[in-house]
Amino acid sequence: MFGRRLLGILFFSLCFTFTGIGLKHANAAETLSIANNGSATGSVNQNSAGGWGGQSFVAVDDNFSSVTWKVGTEYNDKYHDDFKLYLRNSSSETIASSTIHLDTPIQFTSGLEVNFALDTPYPTTPSTTYQYIIEISDEPFSYALTDGGIYNDGESLGSAYDMWFEIYTDSTPPSNDYVMYYGNNPVYTPTNSYFSLPVVYNVCDSWSTTTDFYLYLRDDDDNVEYAAAKLLESCSGTVVFDSFSGNTDYTNTLHFAINSLVYSNEFINAVYTPLMDSSSYIHYYYPNGLYIDTGGGSGTTTVNFAYDVCADVNWASSTIYLVNEDSGNTGISFTPTSCTAAASMYFPYSQDLQLTFPASLSYQRSGVEYLSSSVFNVVFYSNTANVVWGDPETATSTSWFAKFTNEWYVKFLNVFPFNIPFLIRSAWLESSNTPLDSDLSFLVVADETGSVGSTFPKEWALSENDLNITLFSESMISQGSSTASDFFDKFRNFTKWLQIFGYVFGVLALAYKLVNDMTENQSDNI
Amino acid sequence: MTSLLIRIGLPAFLYLVLVGIGNAVDLALKNYLVQFFVFLRSVVAPLNFIWNFDTTFTLLGLTLTLFIAYFSFKVFLTLKNLFTRVD
Numbered sequence: 001m002f003g004r005r006l007l008g009i010l011f012f013s014l015c016f017t018f019t020g021i022g023l024k025h026a027n028a029a030e031t032l033s034i035a036n037n038g039s040a041t042g043s044v045n046q047n048s049a050g051g052w053g054g055q056s057f058v059a060v061d062d063n064f065s066s067v068t069w070k071v072g073t074e075y076n077d078k079y080h081d082d083f084k085l086y087l088r089n090s091s092s093e094t095i096a097s098s099t100i101h102l103d104t105p106i107q108f109t110s111g112l113e114v115n116f117a118l119d120t121p122y123p124t125t126p127s128t129t130y131q132y133i134i135e136i137s138d139e140p141f142s143y144a145l146t147d148g149g150i151y152n153d154g155e156s157l158g159s160a161y162d163m164w165f166e167i168y169t170d171s172t173p174p175s176n177d178y179v180m181y182y183g184n185n186p187v188y189t190p191t192n193s194y195f196s197l198p199v200v201y202n203v204c205d206s207w208s209t210t211t212d213f214y215l216y217l218r219d220d221d222d223n224v225e226y227a228a229a230k231l232l233e234s235c236s237g238t239v240v241f242d243s244f245s246g247n248t249d250y251t252n253t254l255h256f257a258i259n260s261l262v263y264s265n266e267f268i269n270a271v272y273t274p275l276m277d278s279s280s281y282i283h284y285y286y287p288n289g290l291y292i293d294t295g296g297g298s299g300t301t302t303v304n305f306a307y308d309v310c311a312d313v314n315w316a317s318s319t320i321y322l323v324n325e326d327s328g329n330t331g332i333s334f335t336p337t338s339c340t341a342a343a344s345m346y347f348p349y350s351q352d353l354q355l356t357f358p359a360s361l362s363y364q365r366s367g368v369e370y371l372s373s374s375v376f377n378v379v380f381y382s383n384t385a386n387v388v389w390g391d392p393e394t395a396t397s398t399s400w401f402a403k404f405t406n407e408w409y410v411k412f413l414n415v416f417p418f419n420i421p422f423l424i425r426s427a428w429l430e431s432s433n434t435p436l437d438s439d440l441s442f443l444v445v446a447d448e449t450g451s452v453g454s455t456f457p458k459e460w461a462l463s464e465n466d467l468n469i470t471l472f473s474e475s476m477i478s479q480g481s482s483t484a485s486d487f488f489d490k491f492r493n494f495t496k497w498l499q500i501f502g503y504v505f506g507v508l509a510l511a512y513k514l515v516n517d518m519t520e521n522q523s524d525n526i
Numbered sequence: 527m528t529s530l531l532i533r534i535g536l537p538a539f540l541y542l543v544l545v546g547i548g549n550a551v552d553l554a555l556k557n558y559l560v561q562f563f564v565f566l567r568s569v570v571a572p573l574n575f576i577w578n579f580d581t582t583f584t585l586l587g588l589t590l591t592l593f594i595a596y597f598s599f600k601v602f603l604t605l606k607n608l609f610t611r612v613d
Contacts, residue, residue: 492575
């Protein structure tokens with residue numbers, strides 16, 4: 001209990017201590033004085049003069065509509081309510097004025113902007129000189145401009161004073177010159193290669209036939225020039241600036257410039273050492289496509305390929321996948337045991353698999369692809385028809401049994417109930433190639449490959465498109481292991497004989513029971 | 527003559543009836559059965575990699591046949607006893 005009280009006392013003591021420090025700091029601000037230490041000359045549309053904390057001028061459509069005073073130095077005023085703004089011409093005649101009322105005490109913090117809106121916008125004409133005055137309260141003080149309209153540095157003016165500034169409009173029409181980089185940002189370039197940077201420019205306003213205009217690529221930090229400047233042939237157009245990337249990694253913010261006249265937007269150039277070099281490769285052996293005959297039933301085929309990834313020092317933790325370029329499935333994979341080899345991966349298939357898809361071999365590490373082969377076709381095909389009564393495939397088959405099942409007199413062998421097993425089996429096999437009626441399509445749980453997925457609406461997924469997420473698939477369990485796939489294949493075959501055995505055993509047991517029952521009944525009757 | 531008709535004609539008639547039923551079932555039910563199996567395939571497809579459903583449905587058909595044959599036989603025996611009972 002005592003400990004808690006002690007902690008409480010300590011906590012509140014600390015709070016008061018920090019509050020005291022804060023108040024003391026705030027009081028200290030009131031004693032700051034203001035120093036005028038800048039030029040009093042500015043121009044339309046441009047921040048320029050320093051002075052009483054700094055100021056900027058705002059002109060709209062060549063009309064002065066307001067003047068903004070941007071506080072550069074912290075200032076406190078306890079005595080005045082009103083700030084008045086007068087706009088005067090070079091003859092000191094007031095041509096517009098405005099007043100802003102502020103509650104006392106006035107405390108201007110650095111960066112605060114105080115806007116004086118003129119009662120009526122005042123039109124300006126080029127090459128005309130104006131002055132304006134900021135007057136505090138009703139105590140106008142006149143300070144003459146020094147030579148050239150510039151206040152002397154360090155002149156202390158106290159806390160209540162007026163200031164005169166000279167402003168002028170720029171008689172030079174604005175230039176339309178520009179240079180703009182419009183390529184990728186950031187630009188990623190491998191070392192020891194070239195990057196090409198597209199630039200569009202127009203310097204026709206400044207163009208002169210007696211001056212050479214160069215396009216420079218410069219570093220933002222120290223304005224170091226990258227590569228040789230490019231001589232411009234015309235005053236406007238597009239240029240592709242080519243440069244060698246060098247042999248070291250770096251990331252720099254760059255921009256283009258034309259003769260220090262115009263500067264482009266900034267962009268980031270990242271030069272990196274690529275993981276793979278020109279000696280790295282991954283090749284498959286199937287220039288005409290990989291054809292797999294599934295007619296013989298389920299089995300496993302090999303996908304042969306050769307690779308060299310010795311440039312990657314971490315190749316031991318990598319995996320080479322057979323990627324279905326259509327679905328993105330990466331069920332089949334190979335784990336390298338050396339950085340360069342001719343190897344093969346095992347590809348299980350089943351008889352009812354009729355599929356063609358574009359595939360590639362992908363060298364990946366931690367889910368990131370670093371190298372891939374070109375794309376080739378994987379084609380599953382079967383020359384053996386499933387010989388089943390009623391199966392559509394039998395209609396085109398040339399086997400004697402298929403022909404037999406299509407003969408008219410076979411209808412007379414369709415004796416109920418002995419046609420039931422054929423009916424069920426043929427319906428089952430036909431269902432593998434038949435789509436569900438569109439009205440019932442919502443009942444479909446899994447797709448042809450047995451994957452159960454769900455579509456998440458884009459509003460939930462916070463993405464541009466709806467998101468398809470696989471909830472269950474064989475590859476989730478086998479994890480791309482050919483051993484696991486092999487095991488599942490064998491187990492599936494085993495279940496076939498397990499069911500047949502169970503069926504025969506069941507039939508025999510029931511027959512035995514039936515015979516027993518009948519025999520007992522007969523003996524009872526006797 | 528009557529005996530000959532019963533001995534040959536009745537089984538022949540029965541055979542034709544069964545063939546008729548067989549073909550009628552084939553025509554009438556197969557499409558529905560196929561649609562049902564398409565749905566069933568999508569339900570069992572996730573386990574298809576570990577279980578041979580082709581065999582399952584073949585044996586299911588055989589089992590159903592045996593049951594139907596058994597009950598048909600029972601009906602046949604009942605009818606036979608009904609018509610040929612000697613008190």
